[in-house]
Amino acid sequence: xxxxxxxxxxxxxxxxxxxxxxxxxxxxxxxxxxxxxxxxxxxxxxxxxxxxxxxxxxxxxxxxxxxxxxxxxxxxxxxxxxxxxxxxxxxxxxxxxxxxxxxxxxxxxxxxxxxxxxxxxxxxxxxxxxxxxxxxxxxxxxxxxxxxxxxxxxxxxxxxxxxxxxxxxxxxxxxxxxxxxxxxxxxxxxxxxxxxxxxxxxxxxxxxxxxxxxxxxxxxxxxxxxxxxxxxxxxxxxxxxxxxxxxxxxxxxxxxxxxxxxxxxxxxxxxxxxxxxxxxxxxxxxxxxxxxxxxxxxxxxxxxxxxxxxxxxxxxxxxxxxxxxxxxxxxxxxxxxxxxxxxxxxxxxxxxxxxxxxxxxxxxxxxxxxxxxxxxxxxxxxxxxx
Amino acid sequence: xxxxxxxxxxxxxxxxxxxxxxxxxxxxxxxxxxxxxxxxxxxxxxxxxxxxxxxxxxxxxxxxxxxxxxxxxxxxxxxxxxxxxxxxxxxxxxxxxxxxxxxxxxxxxxxxxxxxxxxxxxxxxxxxxxxxxxxxxxxxxxxxxxxxxxxxxxxxxxxxxxxxxxxxxxxxxxxxxxxxxxxxxxxxxxxxxxxxxxxxxxxxxxxxxxxxxxxxxxxxxxxxxxxxxxxxxxxxxxxxxxxxxxxxxxxxxxxxxxxxxxxxxxxxxxxxxxxxxxxxxxxxxxxxxxxxxxxxxxxxxxxxxxxxxxx
Numbered sequence: 001x002x003x004x005x006x007x008x009x010x011x012x013x014x015x016x017x018x019x020x021x022x023x024x025x026x027x028x029x030x031x032x033x034x035x036x037x038x039x040x041x042x043x044x045x046x047x048x049x050x051x052x053x054x055x056x057x058x059x060x061x062x063x064x065x066x067x068x069x070x071x072x073x074x075x076x077x078x079x080x081x082x083x084x085x086x087x088x089x090x091x092x093x094x095x096x097x098x099x100x101x102x103x104x105x106x107x108x109x110x111x112x113x114x115x116x117x118x119x120x121x122x123x124x125x126x127x128x129x130x131x132x133x134x135x136x137x138x139x140x141x142x143x144x145x146x147x148x149x150x151x152x153x154x155x156x157x158x159x160x161x162x163x164x165x166x167x168x169x170x171x172x173x174x175x176x177x178x179x180x181x182x183x184x185x186x187x188x189x190x191x192x193x194x195x196x197x198x199x200x201x202x203x204x205x206x207x208x209x210x211x212x213x214x215x216x217x218x219x220x221x222x223x224x225x226x227x228x229x230x231x232x233x234x235x236x237x238x239x240x241x242x243x244x245x246x247x248x249x250x251x252x253x254x255x256x257x258x259x260x261x262x263x264x265x266x267x268x269x270x271x272x273x274x275x276x277x278x279x280x281x282x283x284x285x286x287x288x289x290x291x292x293x294x295x296x297x298x299x300x301x302x303x304x305x306x307x308x309x310x311x312x313x314x315x316x317x318x319x320x321x322x323x324x325x326x327x328x329x330x331x332x333x334x335x336x337x338x339x340x341x342x343x344x345x346x347x348x349x350x351x352x353x354x355x356x357x358x359x360x361x362x363x364x365x366x367x368x369x370x371x372x373x374x375x376x377x378x379x380x381x382x383x384x385x386x
Numbered sequence: 387x388x389x390x391x392x393x394x395x396x397x398x399x400x401x402x403x404x405x406x407x408x409x410x411x412x413x414x415x416x417x418x419x420x421x422x423x424x425x426x427x428x429x430x431x432x433x434x435x436x437x438x439x440x441x442x443x444x445x446x447x448x449x450x451x452x453x454x455x456x457x458x459x460x461x462x463x464x465x466x467x468x469x470x471x472x473x474x475x476x477x478x479x480x481x482x483x484x485x486x487x488x489x490x491x492x493x494x495x496x497x498x499x500x501x502x503x504x505x506x507x508x509x510x511x512x513x514x515x516x517x518x519x520x521x522x523x524x525x526x527x528x529x530x531x532x533x534x535x536x537x538x539x540x541x542x543x544x545x546x547x548x549x550x551x552x553x554x555x556x557x558x559x560x561x562x563x564x565x566x567x568x569x570x571x572x573x574x575x576x577x578x579x580x581x582x583x584x585x586x587x588x589x590x591x592x593x594x595x596x597x598x599x600x601x602x603x604x605x606x607x608x609x610x611x612x613x614x615x616x617x618x619x620x621x622x623x624x625x626x627x628x629x630x631x632x633x634x635x636x637x638x639x640x641x642x643x644x645x646x647x648x649x650x651x652x653x654x655x656x657x658x659x660x661x662x663x664x665x666x667x668x669x670x671x672x673x674x675x676x677x678x679x680x681x682x683x684x685x686x687x688x689x690x691x692x693x694x695x696x697x
Contacts, residue, residue, distance in 0.1 A: 208621070215392060216660055236614055243541045
């Protein structure tokens with residue numbers, strides 16, 4: 001009898017202590033991303049950038065007098081898991097807003113949940129236009145693929161620093177909304193500029209052998225290959241293309257941006273180009289500042305585009321909460337929609353009518369196992385920034 | 387690129403893929419031959435082989451430069467680990483159920499497969515992130531081509547895969563036909579009970595079969611790691627299924643069938659991608675179409691004989 005009372009007392013005290021330990025006066029924000037899986041660096045980089053911003057915000061007093069607490073959920077690079085992650089964040093952690101995801105497929109999976117629950121969702125780097133079309137609670141801190149695909153097509157055909165190609169082959173990921181979208185926009189611009197798509201091959205995320213498709217591409221004798229996929233497959237594709245003796249440049253989108261591209265692709269990626277949100281060797285004070293702080297916090301690691309966008313997304317959201325003056329979902333949403341000229345590290349961010357950011361694209365070339373800045377494309381120039 | 391050259395190139399691509407399927411298929415076919423069991427966990431033994439290769443070369447031995455010694459060291463490590471794994475899977479998961487209806491062993495096999503796949507994804511095991519398999523063969527990084535005639539390329543790694551597969555097959559053939567253990571294996575495949583009555587240590591033969599199949603799967607794992615340097619815990623799922631289909635195609639239970647089925651399936655895949663419009667989207671589906679076709683047309687497979695069930 002005495003032992004039972006003792007046990008009940010222990011349980012009671014423990015749960016009371018746990019309740020008291022839960023900080024009720026923090027602002028809770030949810031973050032979901034691919035911390036593990038085939039696109040793990042996307043999630044971990046975003047998280048690192050986000051936490052850098054979080055530290056800065058909280059150490060300067062937080063927002064509305066409260067600290068911000070971020071709850072992270074890993075979706076393991078799977079769209080189904082993205083849905084459950086967001087559901088958990090909304091219903092169990094009672095977040096007032098969500099930051100995520102990088103991959104457009106996963107953002108598309110999670111967005112309807114956020115829209116239905118009237119929780120604002122801010123994607124740091126999803127570029128497929130369909131994401132923000134889900135509803136008025138869905139935003140993004142980056143440019144969209146019609147712009148990205150067109151920018152690369154224009155660069156590849158017209159820019160002197162590019163391959164000056166006219167005949168293109170495409171090798172895209174058929175399981176991936178991002179890749180499918182980019183292929184479409186790239187193709188449109190190539191054709192509009194009088195170029196030709198001489199080969200159009202596909203693969204699935206997770207494939208490891210691309211030689212059959214690459215052999216087909218080789219037969220069509222293109223000047224360059226557009227590979228708008230994610231870094232794991234891209235690394236393998238570059239290697240196998242070189243193995244087959246193909247020396248033409250390969251090109252891609254921001255899905256290439258990861259240190260794993262170099263680990264898997266090794267020197268096969270030299271001579272290739274990709275479009276991205278920023279370049280670490282950009283000579284602006286904001287980028288330099290960000291890179292310095294990031295390196296200080298993360299053992300001299302160089303931040304990639306996902307990191308800087310994670311940083312800007314967190315900053316943008318905190319700024320919106322401040323302007324809204326409340327933690328109500330609708331008011332935060334309105335404040336986000338009215339974001340004008342937010343001074344992000346990756347550039348000034350202004351939300352357009354479709355809740356996309358109008359930002360320039362940088363084109364990078366890989367040489368000596370490193371990505372170097374080659375050119376910038378402003379939103380108006382490519383003609384499809386709207 | 388002239389038509390014929392492209393055809394030959396795709397043939398080479400197909401043979402490389404097919405060699406891997408053949409190596410894995412042999413394991414399926416031998417186990418089926420002795421136990422009439424489809425060891426679904428075999429594809430994951432191949433995965434463990436690749437993973438062991440990765441850890442051996444990067445964590446255990448810190449191989450900085452590719453050397454032949456290093457490569458063989460990693461290969462042997464892999465073979466030992468998978469051989470042991472195959473032995474213990476049989477001992478702990480299948481042997482206790484040998485007298486049960488076969489469906490029970492089948493379900494267990496699937497369970498072991500899932501255990502390896504999802505257990506492998508746990509953070510304290512391999513984690514779900516794909517890992518970059520290092521270069522182990524000297525001379526490949528700088529000059530990956532063995533033969534380069536015009537636009538036709540035979541890569542060093544692909545040639546090695548094909549050769550090693552052939553060597554392993556010949557070694558296996560020798561073991562099965564010229565050694566006592568091989569004789570025992572054939573006896574057990576032919577008639578399980580009679581072999582036991584004739585004094586064959588059936589348990590030892592079965593363990594041997596599992597170990598042999600697993601060793602070949604380990605070799606396949608390391609070779610694939612060299613060719614497509616991305617290894618992750620789920621990498622055995624699809625190749626395992628395709629190797630099983632290859633074994634059925636060639637006639638399950640017949641080792642020549644596994645070889646033939648593997649190469650045939652590999653070449654078919656390469657040809658479908660090459661010559662069918664949108665072929666690359668059907669690449670994986672083709673294998674299953676082949677399975678249905680062979681089961682409808684000749685269920686005993688290419689080399690198999692129709693077995694009469696005498697009532």
